[in-house]
Amino acid sequence: MQASMAIELTDVSKHFGAVRANDKVSLSVEAGTIHGIVGENGAGKSTLMSILYGFYQYDKGHIKVFGQDSNFQNSREALAAGIGMVHQHFMLVEPFTVLENVMLGNEGGKLLKQGRSHARKELTRLADEYGLSVDIDARVSSLSVGRQQRVEILKALYRGAKILILDEPTGVLTPQETTELFRILNALKDQGVTIILITHKLQEIMAITDNVSVMRAGQMVAHRRTSETSKADIAELMVGRKVLLQVDKGDATVGKPLIKVNNLTVKDALGVDRVKNISFEVKAGEVVGIAGVSGNGQSQLLEALSGIARIHSGSIEINGIDITRSKPVNPERMREIGLAHVPQDRHRDGMVGTFSAYETAALGYHNDKAYNSRFMMSRKKVRDYCSKLMEAFDVRPRDPDLKSANFSGGNQQKLILAREFEHDPDILLIGQPTRGVDIGAIEFIHKRIIAMRDAGKAVLLVSVELEEIISVSDRVLVMCDGLLTGEVLASEADEKTLGLMMTSTDSNAASNQPEVSA
């Protein structure tokens, strides 16, 4: 029996200048199914979805939506045809209420009060029908991330979406919220909504999709029924060769503790406690991974350890020095006592996009005597140093004068890692080392982290990717709402138990998140 097709793409191509973002892509999505699209960064999946959503127009090929030929000029037309998109970064106006956000663009009249009651009724109906409960009059800024995502889905449904595209929806969710999302998606599927899920998380593909399509380098390389394939199979299709999903590492040889955190409390800029009275140690020669969904205090912890943020109470000992007693406490001093820091958000913190690579290579080490005399900084010496770094970490292209922003994500990250590793620190703080990095580079980076650990460094690894944490760390600590809710040996850790620890705090008190009532 011929299943009816919600979307049919035939040989769709899209160029950006000389770059072929999509090269003769063909895809068929059955109506009423959940269809996954996987690929590395730059594989072209986001571009493809943007074309479907009307953000971009395709150069060649055909698109049929529910059997109708389509060439959407803007998102309005795509919406009219029934395609709705939930973006990775939410398209919400934070100071507005949920109702106002949903009404935006569909106000129902020149005066807001004209359309308000209709919108309210319709929203309530949709929420009930699909089990998407949310407080309509709450300000979006006060909602948890999971709830905000629900608002995004509601927005699409409100506009009559019959096809829902979700772009990397679980990156910001806890495992529990992810389960909740999957429940919602299944409920939508039962109601006949077609769902396209863009993700790089293979376990999600296996968990919820009916079919999966794999993209690589702008081309569609394979379609599979999810029930007939495996994670290893898909990974190999994504990269074009067999991929090691686990890091090869020997046992750790552990020395004395180089990071000692005691009863540490850190407040954020608004005075709210973000790290709540935690204590832990990282010894030389081991990798301690901190698992947890972002927003649970990891950033504040890293900022406190690296000297960026001030501590409220407690103590931190780095390399034997109690930094809370001695002054000054700033990143420069931390580097002096042997600490290096790979930041979680490299674009925001770790590099300057408009600087040439060699200037980014000096970031944080601009006072280094290797290229500074009393008054002058030798650009030649910095350049040479950068070339050395690029050699050591296989950064491509090997051009110290190229603007930092023009390197690919993986190469940017490798340059930053090279910078921090090559100064031979005793302690390494590493945040999200493989965010936005291709699978090939991921292997490389993980290997280097293990190498530092084997050389006797103390490594603290913060990541939202549980697989990464489990495979790279020796010990795993879990952070939830500013507290350490669990400690497990990596060899004994699994995603389920970690997931549980990531969502409940010790004291059993209600968390800050307004999760309880609709």
Add this chain to the structure above:
Amino acid sequence: MSQNQAMPFWMNAILLPLLNLLTAFVAIAVIFLVIGVDPIEATKILVLGAFGYEEGIGFMLYYTTNFIFTGLAVAVAFHAGLFNIGGEGQAYIGGLGAGLVCLTLGQWLPGLLVIPLAIIASALFGAAWAYIPAVLQAYRGSHIVITTIMFNYLAAALMVYLMVNVVREPGQMTPQSAEFDSSMWLPAMHVLLAKFGIEIESSPLNVSLFIALVAAVFVWLFIWHTRWGYQLRTTGSNAKAAVYAGINPSKMIVLSMLISGGLAGMVGINEILGVNHRLLLDFHLGYGFAGIAVALMGRNHPVGIIIASLLFGILYQGGAELAFEMSGITRDIVVVMQGLVILFSGALEFLYKPWLMKLYLMMSRNSAAKEVA
């Protein structure tokens, strides 16, 4: 995914600014036509006024000196991510500093000592006038554009008060100080060259031009070849990365504004020590704002700034000549030209970029095709 294909350096750094400048001139020509002036005639007068005679060239270079100072001032602040519109006030107060040193210390110190002290004073006073807006921006988040503009007005009020009530020569009506003893004058260029047997027409041009050029070299070295310049540029490009790197953005904001204010203040060296030899009102008018145009045209780089300063010197001197020769034009024409340059070199600086890109791509495709054939 965006068109980050780099245009060749010469297109970006030379052709594009040139096109912007041309557009500004075309706009000026249109304005000339509207007020009943023949643009060709006007251009002739302008160019002749600047180049046609020795005195004109002297005046032109004298203006250029001021523009180099204020252009450098704006550029240094830009590199730290700040918009210093207070050059007018900082130049005014810098001149005050130079003049006060001459009037007070000049009583009992020899000229040879007074001059360097006055030079330092003009930089210090200019820096001091930039200090408060800098601190307010760095530590209170007060919009530096508004505060520096306010400080321009405050400088004007302060100077009027001082000239009328404090500094004025007793018994005189004009609000200005007594003339300094000639030992405290910076030698004028025609005087200096005469010592080497070269005769040129007298003009306000004086040795402060050399000081300006030295300042340009200093800025170039500081911004790109020292670790403080590195910290400044990092703060201006990505303040969060600066924090990560152990740089204190607040300190960098204040440092950059102090240097910026100091550079603008050095206009006082030219005006007070080099030209007027007394404290007076309104010697600073227009140079601070012109500095913005100069910095934008010169892409915030000392070499570009010197070239742009020359251009503006031509515009100023030519403009003065125009106002002199043609009855319908006042010196405000120069303000209009400045505004147009800022508009086309600053706000609309990428106006022609899409066309140039297309041209470049077409050209490179053609040459690639030729290579294959």
Add this chain to the structure above:
Amino acid sequence: MDASWFDTSLLALDATFRVSTPLILAALAGLFSERSGVVDISLEGKMLAGAFAAAAVASLTGSAWVGLSAAIVISTLLALLHGFACITHRGNQVVSGVAINMLAAGLTILLGVYWFNQGGQTPQLPNDARFLSLTLPGVQLLADVPYVGKIYQELISGHNILVYIAFFMVPFTSWVIYKTRFGLRLRAVGENPNAVDTAGISVNKMRYLAVICCGILCGIAGAYISTAQNGFFVRDMTAGQGFIALAALIFGKWRPVSVLFACLLFGFLDALAVRLQGVEVPGVGEIPVQFIEALPYLLTVILLAGFIGKAVAPKASGIPYVKER
């Protein structure tokens, strides 16, 4: 004793209203622009150009209303220029503002000299080419009512129409911003233009509309200064009021009613300062006239220094919208 305090306060408030009017109009103009995400420091230039246009055209046509229309047209054209640079070409918004201020400063004099040959000044307008004080109906009726009568006569009646328009603009702006579809979209564009774009609304169109609103209000402000408050245009007439309005906007946290009070505060202090001229302050002596002149600027700095920490600008303010993936 009582009556004279009352009288003095009335006179002070009366002066305050008249002095605040251009500030209120300019600040509301800035509100529209900044709420949509376009930073505008060229309120000053637009006001100046508007003032010149109003005075020049009123002088040539003999009608204040035609002058007002001219002011609005010119100011809106400059606003569109700013929009073109910032919105379509995504240029630096502060730089564009500086350019427009300079162009206005130079062109108003250039054209003024060309047309009127009085060194940039426009001829003194006859009374029927100006906006004059209006007497509201009922003044005679209420004249004998204690206090209320005087308030009505001195404070509420007796202003020119532009003052009434300015005060009316406050609740009107509030209504537009918070109660209409246009206002919802405007605020959204200033906070998260991406959200607006994906909702199918043109970000650029919204910003252009906002910038046009800004131009209209600045034009009225300029016309007020040259054809209502005075009867002519003269060089640099606006004297920084465009920047003070900007400070009031920030101080009023981009909300119409708060902005009104900020402008009234400035107006009151300015009116007070004029009264202090020549007055002897114990211990200090006579306050120098330059200090009085400098007061509004000093106050602006103090205001910006003291209160900024709490004010949160629209999130997308100053950032050109780039549709990038």
